[in-house]
Amino acid sequence: MKHLGTIIxxxxxxxxxxxxxGAFAGAxxxxxxWFAGLIIIGTMWxxxxxxxxxxxxxxxxxxxxxxxxxxxxRDVFNNGIQAGVESLPTLITVIVGxxxxxxxxxxxxxxxxxxANN
Amino acid sequence: MTIQNIIGTLAxxxxxxxxxxxxxxxxxxxxxxxxxxMAAGFIVGTCWTLNHGVGFIFQTGGAWIDMAWAAGFGLFTxxxxxxxxxxxxxxxxxxxxxxxxxxxxxxxxxx
Numbered sequence: 001m002k003h004l005g006t007i008i009x010x011x012x013x014x015x016x017x018x019x020x021x022g023a024f025a026g027a028x029x030x031x032x033x034w035f036a037g038l039i040i041i042g043t044m045w046x047x048x049x050x051x052x053x054x055x056x057x058x059x060x061x062x063x064x065x066x067x068x069x070x071x072x073x074r075d076v077f078n079n080g081i082q083a084g085v086e087s088l089p090t091l092i093t094v095i096v097g098x099x100x101x102x103x104x105x106x107x108x109x110x111x112x113x114x115x116a117n118n
Numbered sequence: 119m120t121i122q123n124i125i126g127t128l129a130x131x132x133x134x135x136x137x138x139x140x141x142x143x144x145x146x147x148x149x150x151x152x153x154x155x156m157a158a159g160f161i162v163g164t165c166w167t168l169n170h171g172v173g174f175i176f177q178t179g180g181a182w183i184d185m186a187w188a189a190g191f192g193l194f195t196x197x198x199x200x201x202x203x204x205x206x207x208x209x210x211x212x213x214x215x216x217x218x219x220x221x222x223x224x225x226x227x228x229x
Contacts, residue, residue: 003213010217011224017186018225021166030171037163042155050151054214058205060197061214062138065190068183069218070225075181077226086179089119090127091187094175097131098188102196104132105139110200 002055009053010066013044018071123176130174134165134185135192190214 017040024032048054048063055061072091076084119127138161145153169175169185177183194207 003209006210006213007217007220010214011221014218014221015225017184018182018222019229025171030167033166033171034159034163037166038155038159040158041162042158045154045158046151050146050154055206055210057207058210059202059207060193061207061210062190062193063214064186064188064193065211066214066218066221068187068190069215070221071182071184071186073219073222074225074229075222077223079180083180087177087181087183089178090176090183093119093124093127094131094183094185094187095191097128098135098190098192099195100128100192101132101134101136101188102139102192102194103199105136105192106196106199109140109196 005053006055006061006066009044009048010063011070013040013048013063014067014070016040016044017067018074119176119178123178126174127176130165130169130185131188131192134169135189135196137161137165138189139193139196 021033021036021040024036026032028035044063049056054063072084072087075087138157141161142154142157145157147153149156165185175183175185194211197207198204
């Protein structure tokens with residue numbers, strides 16, 4: 001059941017983000033995109049992480065992983081493998097940037113906690 | 119992909135999980151579950167404006183690379199750096215990838 005919850009939770013989040021978000025941005029521009037973040041991520045976070053539909057025991061898996069995969073795979077299913085191959089430079093750069101950002105945040109978080117305790 | 123594109127993409131991808139890791143939990147701590155909605159708007163909505171609205175993340179191909187990729191990998195890394203054990207993380211990651219692929223397939227049937 002824990003795996004079923006993760007699969008269903010990430011699939012639903014991925015579908016909302018990769019269709020409804022663009023519809024809001026298309027209709028209302030930047031304001032629509034910002035608002036889409038509020039309603040889609042707010043609701044999906046509540047279901048997947050606050051209630052805990054996405055199983056998390058150990059290193060943290062965010063629903064964002066499923067959302068990222070959904071957006072890329074949507075276009076691979078639609079436009080073929082070649083579209084995915086052409087997107088690899090962006091994918092690799094984004095993953096590297098994300099890893100550095102997460103690493104720095106965890107280090108600074110630790111520093112801030114130590115500073116607060118002294 | 120020019121060096122300028124790479125710098126912009128790296129910076130945008132850095133910023134998103136960085137802010138989530140530092141601020142999301144604190145917002146929930148301060149305001150309860152409403153803090154999660156605050157974070158969704160003010161962190162995700164605002165970072166979306168930077169990365170996809172303005173376009174920090176440069177797309178080289180026809181398959182959309184969302185800033186969510188940065189959050190998935192960045193938050194996993196942050197969890198490990200802060201001392202969490204791998205545990206069932208890798209298994210859950212596979213399930214999340216399966217779920218995302220399922221969602222992507224269903225979307226490809228609709229749009």
